[in-house]
Amino acid sequence: MDKMRIKGGKTLRGKVSVSGSKNAALPILFSSLLTAEPCVFNRVPTLQDIRTTLKLLSQLGAHVKYSPDQHKVEISAKNITNHEASYDLVRTMRASVVVLGPLLARFGKAKVSLPGGCAIGARPINFHLAALEKMGAQIQLEEGYVVASCERLKGAAITFEFPSVGATENLMMAATLADGETVLENCAKEPEIVDLARALRAMGAQIQGDGTETIRVQGKKSLHGCHYEVMGDRIEAGTYLAAAFITCGTVEVMGLEPEFLEAVLVKFEEAGALISRNKNSIALSSSQPPRGTDITTVPYPGFPTDMQAQFMAIMAVAQGASVITETIFENRFMHVPELIRLGADITIRGKSALIRGTTPLIGAPLMATDLRASASLTLGGLVAEGETLINRIYHLDRGYERMEEKLRQLGAEIERIK
Ligand code: UD1
Numbered sequence: 288m289d290k291m292r293i294k295g296g297k298t299l300r301g302k303v304s305v306s307g308s309k310n311a312a313l314p315i316l317f318s319s320l321l322t323a324e325p326c327v328f329n330r331v332p333t334l335q336d337i338r339t340t341l342k343l344l345s346q347l348g349a350h351v352k353y354s355p356d357q358h359k360v361e362i363s364a365k366n367i368t369n370h371e372a373s374y375d376l377v378r379t380m381r382a383s384v385v386v387l388g389p390l391l392a393r394f395g396k397a398k399v400s401l402p403g404g405c406a407i408g409a410r411p412i413n414f415h416l417a418a419l420e421k422m423g424a425q426i427q428l429e430e431g432y433v434v435a436s437c438e439r440l441k442g443a444a445i446t447f448e449f450p451s452v453g454a455t456e457n458l459m460m461a462a463t464l465a466d467g468e469t470v471l472e473n474c475a476k477e478p479e480i481v482d483l484a485r486a487l488r489a490m491g492a493q494i495q496g497d498g499t500e501t502i503r504v505q506g507k508k509s510l511h512g513c514h515y516e517v518m519g520d521r522i523e524a525g526t527y528l529a530a531a532f533i534t535c536g537t538v539e540v541m542g543l544e545p546e547f548l549e550a551v552l553v554k555f556e557e558a559g560a561l562i563s564r565n566k567n568s569i570a571l572s573s574s575q576p577p578r579g580t581d582i583t584t585v586p587y588p589g590f591p592t593d594m595q596a597q598f599m600a601i602m603a604v605a606q607g608a609s610v611i612t613e614t615i616f617e618n619r620f621m622h623v624p625e626l627i628r629l630g631a632d633i634t635i636r637g638k639s640a641l642i643r644g645t646t647p648l649i650g651a652p653l654m655a656t657d658l659r660a661s662a663s664l665t666l667g668g669l670v671a672e673g674e675t676l677i678n679r680i681y682h683l684d685r686g687y688e689r690m691e692e693k694l695r696q697l698g699a700e701i702e703r704i705k
Contacts, residue, residue: 307330308523312337473500474496526597537573538570545564650675665694
């Protein structure tokens, strides 16, 4: 199993390009199931989760041509022969549950494993299932699987209990081939939802209101093939800006619209960083240690839960104290005991963590527990004195493309040990 070795203390400087967004690419790749015509997707990041997605699409019978060096995927879902997403795949990537909507909409049947718990919480899919039932699907739970069927999905008025990203994506895709209009209320407004809607429109879908609370979809009889380029990854961008901040450096991340990261940029500024927002890039510079700053994670456009762990690493070396409150996932402080191993002073009380800034952190062997936690530990390693060795970095490979190379390019002393 690969490990990451980091020698802390280097100030990061330079430019780095962000890859295509993982969380946008996953549902966009699954949307190819909605049409019998070929789809071509560009700027697909080279990541483990993308390989898992393509493996699942192949298992369903889709013809997949993947060119990872060109970040290009061609998918033809003309001959779908299987409608089952197995436990083995879904447990490694719970985002696989978004096959449910497209499979049901186009073929009237789907069998998808329940994802079960994951490191950051229970993460049920009850919102997805209740909404699909409202569209006329019959759903049963059998031996750990969701077994769903329908004649043809029917347009419906659906109000989500919570603006779930996955449920909004699943239902938006399902509605594109339903009979009549579907109105989705209390939708997630994340930029990745807007990117998926754009891809679906490129396939001929009729969708309005993506990026707002209310999304309207007029169902079509069929969709056609498309060429689509995935948006840049805002969380990857935020992570490299965090790396600049924690090392008192200057870094420009290229290839995404600053607006998508606004809630994070505001907090970086509150903590003392200088930010410049350009047309398609963001630069952060900082010449002094960060100041303690509170955050609360909320759905977009608020502070994203996917940047919480990275922000905590910054606060661990800030001047003063900060309170970080996690409201999206119930168990997303797995990085805390590991940051404490570096010498951080953090106390958890329910949904909140009190962080008293401490310097210096001292390098130590650490264990990565989930994707964003791994990024947080990497940031800790970049600022800690001496050597930090991070185990189980396969979590990082699920969501960051060539992270160690990109950080090295910015001046970090970091290497992967095979
Ligand atoms: C997506 C992102 C993930 C991000 C999260 C929140 C992808 C692949 N993943 O995950 O990186 O952290 O959004 O921004 O895009 N919930 C239920 N029932 C449901 C669905 C969700 O109770 O049917 C709960 C979840 O347990 C969680 C909260 O709602 O507590 C938010 O989950 P959701 O927005 O659905 O996140 P994901 O789509 O899983």
